[in-house]
Amino acid sequence: MALERIQVTAERHPVSGGPRGxxxxxxxxxxMEGLLGEYExxxxxxxxxxxxxxxDRFYMRVRVGEKEWRQxxxxxxxxxxxxxxxxxxxxxxxRRVLELSRRLLSDEGMIFVHLDYRAHPHVRLLMDEIFGEDNLLNEIIWVYQSGGRSIHHFSRKHDVILFYRKSDRYDFNIDAVKAPRDKPRTSHMRRHVDPDGRVYRSIRSGGRVYTYYDDDPIAPTDVWQDLPHLQQKDPERxxxxxxxxxxxxxxxxxxxxRPGDWVLDPFAGSATTLEAARRNGRNFIGIDRSPLTLNIARRRLTGADYSLFLNNENRPESVCDAVVHAGVGFYHVILEGFSTDIPGLPELADPLDIVDNWSVGYLRSDGYHVMAEFARSKREGALARELAVPAYAGELALCASDITGISHYFALPR
Ligand SMILES: C[S@@+](CC[C@H](N)C(=O)[O-])C[C@H]1O[C@@H](n2cnc3c(N)ncnc32)[C@H](O)[C@@H]1O
Structure with missing residues (x-):
């Protein structure tokens, strides 16, 4: 039996403890304008x-069905x-995004804007105007080696990250990012080994002797060459x-x-910032206008206490079939069919290949609370057809997200 479609604008993933987002x-x-009320x-x-x-136009190759997920x-x-x-x-x-950023930041706060050679001179001037030239802390050069080499000019192998503080009360923590040197400082220095076996170097200058341990952590400079770009087959991709x-x-x-602080990425894409925040115990807010990013965010934010805020614009028609079996203290929901219109979609081996992830939960006054979810992965490319949720009072509902990232919500009969 086809399920009744419902409109949902907030999808909650409640988890107790840990970062929120x-x-x-x-x-x-x-x-960002909407965030001002609560987060200014x-x-x-x-x-x-x-x-x-x-x-340019950027594309994402989405995986459709079990075989593509496994490969x-x-x-x-x-x-x-x-x-x-x-x-x-x-x-x-x-300009508007930067003005809003300034209002959202706390006095201790900082902003990093990642750009390349085309946009950075223009944005630097804007940031000088909005944040004040004195608040520019660094123009970070991120150097990478990926991609081919040009014969028409020197190959462009760096991005620029403009780093400003909101005020001189900013809370920068260099100790948190110190790391041992890639290569020890060797030039004109004598090598020694201390009684614990640690290697150190010494140099005499101006009547003083300076010593440096090879494994002493040092602070990064504003040229970051030690963080490679993702390779084609990188498991992080x-x-x-x-x-x-x-x-x-x-x-x-x-x-x-610091742990417990709020981190915002208004062009969140594949949710990298949000995952870094989650892993480090920071609370996070991401914004993106592409629905494709939602399927990625759901995978990367698993385990955090987070909410997705959707809009109902252009949500295409869809049809879903599912049955609910009542067990002892649980409902077992079996997904039997799902279809929606995706222009240009190749022929599917299985009609359910169109589903990227799905969940079952309850409708509450503040949105749809996910109680059980499944997302395809390399390990589990085949769609799990059954989810079990604890039996509570309230309206049971199901969300199926298609491969384009559009989420379709349905009421479940009991
Ligand atoms: C360069 S990507 C960000 C990539 C991200 N840092 C990551 O690691 O995946 C830029 C993102 O900005 C989003 N975007 C572009 N214009 C936007 C707008 N006006 N509002 C919200 N998001 C926007 C795009 O959908 C895209 O995902």
Whole structure:
């Protein structure tokens, strides 16, 4: 029997303890304006990796069905976002995002804006105006080696990350990101071994002797060469074209926030910042306007206490069949069928290949509370057809998310 479709705008993943967070589907400016009421002056760290005015369109190869999940390769390409702007339109959007960022940051807060050679000079001027030139802390150069080599000019192998503080009360923690040197300092230094077997170097200068242990942690400079870009087969890859490495966000999260602080990424993409925040015990808020990012966020945020805020725009028609069996203290829900219209979709081996993840939960006054969920993964490419949820009072509901990231909600009969 086809289930009754319902509208849901908040999907809750309640977990007790640990970091809290949310992912808001929608436009960065609109969603940040919406955050002001509750979060003005409360965010410790903002990282953003906005469009760079590259003129490109970015795609995501989504995996459809068990075989593609097991092989780790998707055959169906969907546009994740378009980076085609004229400069005035781009800068007007960035101005608004940066003004809102400043209002959302606490006085101890910091902001990192990730750009490339095209956008960074323009955005730097905007940030000088909005945050004040004196509040520029670094122009970080992130160097990577991936990709080919150009013969027309020197290959472009770095991004620029503009790092500003909100005020001179900023709470920067360099100790949290110190690491042993890649290569020991050797030039003109004498090598020694101390009684514990640790290697150190010494140099005499101006009548004083300076010593450096090889394994002493040191602070990174503003040129980051030790954090490689994700390789094609990197297990961290989600399929999202412009995904940044977790190690990069880990450094930023650790030096510019403390456990329990709020971290915001208004162009969250594949949720890298949110995962880095979650792993480090920070609370997180992500915003993105591409529904494709929701399926990735659901996987990367598993285990955190988080909510997804959706919009109901352009949600296509869909039909779902499921049956509910009452067990002792549990309901067992079996997904029997699901269909929706996805233009250009190749022929499916199984009609349920269109489902990327699904869940069962209860409708409450503040949204749909997920009680059991399944998302395909490399290990579990085949769709689990049955989920069990504890028997509570309240309206039982089901959410099926299709491969484009659109979530479809249905009431379940009992
Ligand atoms: C470069 S990607 C971010 C990648 C991310 N750092 C990661 O590691 O996956 C930029 C993201 O901004 C989103 N985006 C572009 N314009 C937006 C807007 N006006 N509001 C919200 N999100 C937007 C795109 O959908 C895309 O996911």
């Amino acid at each position: 949310m992912f808001l589907l929608g436009d960065a400016v609109e969603r 002056g409360k965010i410790k760290l903002i990282y953003m990796d906005p469009p760079f005015m590259t003129g 780790g390769k998707g055959s169906f390409a969907l546009e994740s976002f378009s980076d085609r702007f004229d400069r005035a339109e781009y800068l007007a959007m960035m 989600t399929g999202f074209d412009v995904q940044k490495p977790l190690a990069l966000l880990d450094r930023i999260v650790k030096c510019a926030s």
